[in-house]
Every structure is written in structure tokens, then in C-alpha cells.
Amino acid sequence: MSTQVAIRVNGTAREDSVEPRMLLVHFIRDVCGLTGTHVGCETSICGSCTVLVNDRAVKSCTMFAVQADGAHVTTIEGVASERGLHPVQDGFWTCHGLQCGYCTPGMIMTAIDLLAETPAPSRAEIVEGLKGNLCRCTGYTHIIDAVEHAARSTERGGSPQDGHSR
Numbered sequence: 001m002s003t004q005v006a007i008r009v010n011g012t013a014r015e016d017s018v019e020p021r022m023l024l025v026h027f028i029r030d031v032c033g034l035t036g037t038h039v040g041c042e043t044s045i046c047g048s049c050t051v052l053v054n055d056r057a058v059k060s061c062t063m064f065a066v067q068a069d070g071a072h073v074t075t076i077e078g079v080a081s082e083r084g085l086h087p088v089q090d091g092f093w094t095c096h097g098l099q100c101g102y103c104t105p106g107m108i109m110t111a112i113d114l115l116a117e118t119p120a121p122s123r124a125e126i127v128e129g130l131k132g133n134l135c136r137c138t139g140y141t142h143i144i145d146a147v148e149h150a151a152r153s154t155e156r157g158g159s160p161q162d163g164h165s166r
Helices: 024-031 087-094 105-119 124-131 142-153
Strands: 004-007 012-018 050-053 056-058 072-074
Touching: 004 024, 012 024, 024 050, 050 105, 056 105, 087 105, 087 142, 105 124, 105 142, 124 142
Parallel strands: 004 072
Antiparallel strands: 004 012, 050 056, 050 072
8 A cells, every 4th residue: 555645855846655654764765766865773863864854854764754745855965056065064074074974964964953943053052953963983073063164154144055066
């Protein structure tokens, strides 16, 4: 038995038939073909699958695709614009906020939500905001630096269109 869903993914309307038990992360990767959202633990511990659902960070391994019916989902592929990287992406690039990169998409999506809620967070607020995302490589210092960099960029009037082209 399958269920019809209508989900706007990175600004593109999609209508697909899915199994009711299909997780949003598998919808994104397998149905939409967007592999930037990573499957990590599938238990909501690591955060590598984090996406924005209606502009709020959600671990897509904890949500069924049918629960996203009618929603707008933004994945890491939908963050940059034609004119450049999003300020959070630019922060990760500039501050070396990644090593292997596996956790990076989820960290970036979580940081975007954090900065939408708290535009000028302290380091402690960044640590608290990212606590649901695990990185096994970096030690987090550069990740926190990257989010601070993005916050400063946004404070100076930066926008997603002001990032570097890569």
C-alpha cells in the first residue's frame, strides 16, 4: 500500500507515492536523489540527517515522509544560491569546520536554524544549539568558530547571496 505525498523540496514541488513507513531521509535520498543528507545512526543521535522542515531543523530519520506531506523541506543542496554559499557554509569553509565532512550537512542545517532563532549566539549557545549533532573528527572548535563567523557575517548585513562562489 502506498500513500501520495506532496512535498516541496528545495523549492521544487514533488508529488510521489511512498510507503507509509518510509522515513523522510530515505525519501530525500532515494526518491528525490539528493544524497547530501546523510544516513548516520538512524536513531536520532548523530544528526547527520538534519534538514529543515518548514524552516525548522528536523532529524529526517525520525520523521516519516507522509508526515512531511504539504511541508517545505530544505536539504543541504538547497542552501546555497546561484550567487554563492550560504553564510553558514562560508563559515565552515573559511574556519575549516569539517574534516571528513560526513556530519557537515546536518551541522550546517542545524546552525541555520540556530541562527534564525538566535542571530548573535554566544559560544555557549552555539554549543547548546549543536548538541544534537555529533562529529567524530573535529573536536568541535572549528565548527563553533564557523557558526560564529556566519553570525558575524549576518550581523554585518550578509545574506545567503553574499557568500563565496566555490
